[in-house]
Amino acid sequence: MARVAGIIVNLVPYHHARWEAFTRSSGAECHLLELTDRDAFKVLEFSGTSSYRRQTLFPRDGGETISAAALRRAMTATLDTLRPEVVCVSGWALPVSLAALDWAARNRVPAVMLSESNEFDEARSAVKEFIKHQIAALCSAGLAGGTPQADYLAKLGLPKGNVFTGYDAVDNCHFIVGAETARQREDELRMQLKFPSNYFIACSRFGEKKNIPRLIEAFARYQELAVKAETWGLVIVGEGELRPQIENAIRKFGVVDSVNLVGAKSYGVLPAYYGLAGAFIHASTTEQWGLVVNEAMASGLPVLVSNRCGCAQDLVQEGKNGFTFDPYNVEQLAQLMLKISAFNFPLSAFGSESQRLIANWGPERFASGMKAAVECALKIGPKCAGLFDRLLLKTLLCR
Helix, strand or coil: CCEEEEEECCCCHHHHHHHHHHHHHHCCEEEEEECCCCCCCCCCCCCCCCCCEEEECCCCCCCCCCCHHHHHHHHHHHHHHHCCCEEEEECCCCHHHHHHHHHHHHCCCCEEEEECCCCCCCCCCHHHHHHHHHHHCCCCEEEECCHHHHHHHHHCCCCHHHEEECCCCCCHHHHHHHHHHHHHCHHHHHHHHCCCCCEEEEECCCCHHHCHHHHHHHHHHHHHHCCHHHCCEEEEECCCCCHHHHHHHHHHCCCCCCEEEEECCCCCCHHHHHHCCCEEEECCCCECCCHHHHHHHHCCCCEEEECCECCHHHHCCECCCEEEECCCCHHHHHHHHHHHCCCCCCHHHHHHHHHHHHHHHCHHHHHHHHHHHHHHHHHHCCCCCCHHHHHHHHHHHCC
16 A cells, blocks of 8 residues: 555554554554644553654644744655655644644645644634635545534535544554453452542543533432432542632532542543542533543443533444533533443443444454555545645644
8 A cells, every 4th residue: 555644743552553453454554743742631642663753844743833934854864865655644733733734735745634623622613614615625535533523624625525533543452451450350459549439531631621510410419319328439540720710619519528639640640530430421511522432432431521522423322332422511511420330220231332332442443444544545536735735734824
């Protein structure tokens, strides 16, 4: 197959699982170009052997101080050396992707747009939509997260027949094995981690859109509704700038004794936290996809997922593996927590259905979707970039 360059910000384990599956199954000569080898929270950086070739443009640099000119020079020099036949860029806003797309346009190389955005994940403006439409027009094919993401790429101008799905995948086996191993050591680990016999788990960075204070409010309401002796705890995995506000919410709603903030956890130990949980909650007010939902489902958990998450349409089957909810509706979420923690609720059946569903959304799905997108791009050939397109790319790079 072709020589393919994939463009990312920094290599984390889910990138590795995806591109490893693609490289092995397609036979492509795959080069993964990352902007930096540093993850902001130091828990997702990947190091290890791979079938693809990895190259870091700015080693040991967090990326905050890299100028547009330096990025363009580094990208140009690297791609000039590699001479890929297809360039796969991550979205339309990242400077590293724009630099690669600029090179592809100047060198008449077809591009594939990798996208997890959907039409409802953020407020839209006519100007931004026009810009995205112009950027998408420079790509010959697309690989989208799932159904709403593919629909959005089509709305931006990529023909539906040129858009494939499977972009948002994680290493399912890592979570299946890790969660099951934890369950086999359940008593020992619960004592070690000081976790209750049953708990809901949430996992995210502590940012505004993750909606954790409202999740805590819903959890407090759930405790009011439930028989106290039968209530579950809440374990929140993550870290970030809103930790003080989250701690304040825990005190404000009187759940200090039943909410456990455990901090950010490394990729290696994370499956154990899922494995000991009873159900997973993702309460974001907006989310392009929500890879933590994939992780929880692979770990065999029922899921409660905000209907503002891009993965909800494809991954949550109401009443089979979980439920969706309005992230602004505290009462609705509290009632779902009450429902799923009830003594006679079929947790095991819901968890098994989660694993069955997510089996179709693993690295193999990414590999087949990427292969189809690359073949499509090669067949169509490069898109023509006019003077306006090149000026637009240059302007966006210099923002």
